[in-house]
Amino acid sequence: MLNLYIIVFLLLITNISSSSDLPRISCYRISGVPTRNNDIEGETYKSSLRFIGKTSPVTEILINQANFYWIGLISIGTPKRTFRIDFDTGSTDLWVPSIQCHSSCENKAKYDSNKSNTSRANGAAFRIVYGDGSFANGVFVNDTVTIGNLSILNQAFAQAKNISGFSTSTFDGVLGLAYSSLGTSGQTSIFYNMWQQGLITNPIFSFYFNPDPDAYPGGELIFGDVDPTKYSGSITYANVIIHAYWEFMMNNIQVNNTIICSNCRAILDTGTTLIIGPKIQIALLHRTIGAIFDEETGLYMVDCYTRLLSSFPDVNFSIGNSTFTLSVLQYLLIFNDDDKYICYTVFQGVNLHDNTGALIWILGDYFLNRFYSIYDLNLNRIGLAKSISYDYFQLSPISLFTYSNKTIQFSFNPIFIWLLFVCNILLK
Structure with missing residues (x-):
């Protein structure tokens, strides 16, 4: 049996003053090699495709990426709670597990609105369904989201009370970077808020991924410009x-x-x-x-x-x-x-x-x-x-x-x- 190996993702972000100081996330790939199992039971792995029902129905269940994806760290609330996040250009909303999510959220960081001084009620319902039938649902809340030392104030995000299909994933939640039309109506995405709050110089973000599994870091997401x-x-x-x-x-x-x-x-x-x-x-x-x-x-x-x-x-x-x-x-x-x-x-x-x-x-x-x-x-x-x-x-x-x-x-x-x-x- 092959051993699992893990490369921990780090977050490296500095103040905005020049192109070299733009907020960026150094991405590290977390990869695992599971044993062979052709009869996977219980929750499915997360699909590699991220579609939320606004497209034509997707009936095929696709190959998952449970052990091959790119994540970084963000913090939510005051005091801050850190979450491992999968950055996704194929969806829009940001969601993390709620403290009310129990068995399906084991081994994941959870958000507790009662422990954050900057939490504000929102109340809008949230549900996202992925290509393999995995899903997350819950309710929106507003709070401060921090990427490094860059704080996005009053950001709407979903605290997921139920999730299915993520028991094997090492990330806690997903941060969407697609257009607002794919998100929940009435909620402003985190990237739009970065721009509207004047936290980035340009409404641009860019990705670098390194296919070498031994590379350190394994990639980079930069907000506000290109590298x-x-x-x-x-x-x-x-x-x-x-x-x-x-x-x-x-x-x-x-x-x-x-x-x-x-x-x-x-x-x-x-x-x-x-x-x-x-x-x-x-x-x-x-x-x-x-x-x-x-x-x-x-x-x-x-x-x-x-x-x-x-x-x-x-x-x-x-x-x-x-x-x-x-x-x-x-x-x-x-x-x-x-x-x-x-x-x-x-x-x-x-x-x-x-x-x-x-x-x-x-x-x-x-x-x-x-x-x-x-x-x-x-x-x-x-x-x-x-x-x-x-x-x-x-x-x-x-x-x-x-x-x-x-x-x-x-x-x-x-x-x-x-x-x-x-x-x-x-x-x-």
């Missing part, structure tokens, strides 16, 4: 077309000479682990790559024992005037099962829709690991640039790609094994 030390080259911008998710138009996705989709809609979502696309388009992508569908996991697998690395094509995403490329060692997941290595891709087919009913692509963490992402509320646009960690490649067993001409030092990295273990649900 030019975390990307190379120029930034490509695309306009947000619907003010809900951070949704924009891609020119196309291309593999070799095959166009997988044209004029396709996409969102950037830090709350999604994989890269998700419509089933038909994902099937075409995998036929071009040379992958076959594995019904047990809902993923596509490839032969990585005898195929040359050079036989795997790049996957190219055309956005704006730029092409964002994922090469084979950037889109394969490699794990060990009874001393046999199995290789899957990070692309998964699920028919999901935006608020207009159009099919969408979701560019999750395996895309954002390679490309620095910017979210500009003032100009309603997203920005992408090549991450400084773009060239990191996951380490793999030396027995794989045996006939490859490439000389790469391989050693097995177990970070991806959970993807198969927790996915015991067929996507039909």
